[in-house]
Amino acid sequence: MKFSCLIWVGLVISPLAAANTPTEDSLWYYEIGGAQVVPQPLNPQRQSVSVAGSLELGLGYSCGTFDPMLGVADTLNEVKSGAEDMLKAMTRAATGAIASLPALILQRANPGLYELMQNALVGAKLKVDLATKNCRQMEAEISQGKNPYRELIVLSKGNDWKRQMSLGGNTAVKAEQEVEDANGANGIPWVLGKAAGGNGQKPIHLTSDVVQAGYRITLNQQPSESTTTPLSAAGGLQATWSTAEEAASWVQEVVGEQVVTTCANCPKTSEPAQGLLPSLTRESVAIREQLTTMVESKEPPTQAQLLAVSGPNVMLTREVIEALRELPTTESTIVQERLVNDIAVSRTLERSFYARRLLIAGGQVPEVVASSSASEYVQGAVAALDAETTRLLFEYRSRQQVGSEALVYLLRRADRMQNTSRGIVELGPSDTKPIIDGRVLQ
Incomplete structure (x- = not known):
């Protein structure tokens, strides 16, 4: 038997890429920061989802x-x-x-x-x-x-x-x-619809199970559903992770995993957190390969190719690729690497924001709410993800600022001095009656 509690799923994200981009002069496009700055829902078809919980979580015991x-x-x-x-x-x-x-x-x-x-x-x-x-x-x-x-x-x-x-x-x-x-051999009611942790039962994966539940809730499904139905209008969630298992695997890597069993002789394990850097590295490798191939090609880039190397907020335009092709090889390589870093950081942060919302949504499932230990674990995972996101942003901004501000000032100072010297008008001779061609001008 089941009872239900009502969970409102109101999650917001940014789209994978801006939908509309200029086809020619795109300088102004980057100066304003892209076309899309307001986050969009993980699921464009958001609904109020009634999540069923085990009757054992209810009242009436005496x-x-x-x-x-x-x-x-x-x-x-x-x-x-x-x-x-x-x-x-x-x-x-x-x-x-x-x-x-x-x-x-x-x-x-x-x-x-x-x-x-x-x-x-x-x-x-x-x-x-x-x-x-x-x-x-x-x-x-x-x-x-x-x-x-x-x-x-x-x-x-x-x-x-x-x-x-x-x-x-x-x-x-x-x-x-x-x-x-x-x-403890009977386990506990758990988020995926069956008792877990006891003899003959699946272990409790605190991170993975909660994320999978949050993923399915976001798609208007029950946490216990084993299949993911594609949305008619796919949002950023399914564009980032096509299945709940993919999302859970990513979050496990970042914040770690606790595998819990309630039976006396059952194994209990944990997986340490690795943070956001492994995900950032994978993103950088994939973007670098695609961007290098596109720049070295002589064919005009397609919309799909541009989308593959774009960030979640700003999409690269054909003009950018053409500008990279025109630069000297060394300069083009430097600029490409900077673009790769910026886009990889942007994508990784976007995934982190998605993961945070999935943890919060999964943490509202009745089986998690009924256990203070599980609730505290989810809160700790959210806090760890927040800390890792803040750390990545801090490192990213620090590397941008430290050492570069003085160089930017130096180059701008030199440019101003050159412009000033170019603007000096050459003055004529001070002699009012100079000698020209052997005679004094009257």
């Missing part, structure tokens, strides 16, 4: 569903608990005696048996009270939205308690024993 009379009967009859095997015969006999005689008559007729029954009743009451106390403590923490054991690995016990509370006719003692016996 320790009052446990039957204390059944718990006492189990202790007295020793049929199910097996804690006093040495007194089985006496207990079976006691069952009939208790049923046929009032307590006072039993006390007078068989004081030893009566004392044994009283001790058993006291022990049963203590066991029921203790188990119910544990259950009610768990119930209170669940109702407050806490992770009762503060770790996702042990959160499975909380879900086992929920299941035990939902069963009618059970006892607190038996429920506690079953929870302890399971010891």
Whole structure:
């Protein structure tokens, strides 16, 4: 069974490239920073998506569903608990005696048996009270939205308690024993529609699973859907990553991964974060190859070729390629490398912005919200991505400014001095009557 919570997906991005670009003089185009500066949605067909969550995440659990009379009967009859095997015969006999005689008559007729029954009743009451106390403590923490054991690995016990509370006719003692016996083997309800982390279940990939859920939510799908339906008007999200798995793989590389299992003997692993530099390097290599091929070719570049080497906000024009072809080889190589760097940084930052929004969207799935550990992990991943983005921007701007400002000032100063010298008008002779051709001018 499922229940649903409503999640508004209002994510914004920039398109892969500007749609309209000038065909000839494009200097003004770059001076204004391109045609598109307002971000566009990841999904142009944004809708309100109702995301279903497991019923086990819902309310309605109560320790009052446990039957204390059944718990006492189990202790007295020793049929199910097996804690006093040495007194089985006496207990079976006691069952009939208790049923046929009032307590006072039993006390007078068989004081030893009566004392044994009283001790058993006291022990049963203590066991029921203790188990119910544990259950009610768990119930209170669940109702407050806490992770009762503060770790996702042990959160499975909380879900086992929920299941035990939902069963009618059970006892607190038996429920506690079953929870302890399971010891996390049942896993937890997870974002991809099935329980995860337990015996025979898929491990919980905190980064990957949340990103995949956010990707599908953005495309108006349920997190558990295994296929991605292409949009009739593809937005920047599918243009960047065609599948949820591709998006998850990119984010895993940047912020790392935690693979969690709730069962006792199941492996738990982690993948360290590598940051944005590997992605930046791959972008640079791909753009450099395509741009070099285009500049060295003598054919006019096509729109598709220009799109392949353009950034998310500003598209290269044919005029730029022609200008690169006209430059001397050394100068053209330098300018091309600078273009490659700028475009690669722009694309990498764009992917980072997309990834951030996917993490936030996936973090709103009910199964993630129900676990404080998972929610805190997602928040940490978003913070790590923000820090990595800020670091890349800082390094990029620092490399632009440090050392270059003095050189720019020097070159501009030299250019002004040259222009000043060119503007000096040559003055005539100061002699009002100079001698020209052997005679004095009158």
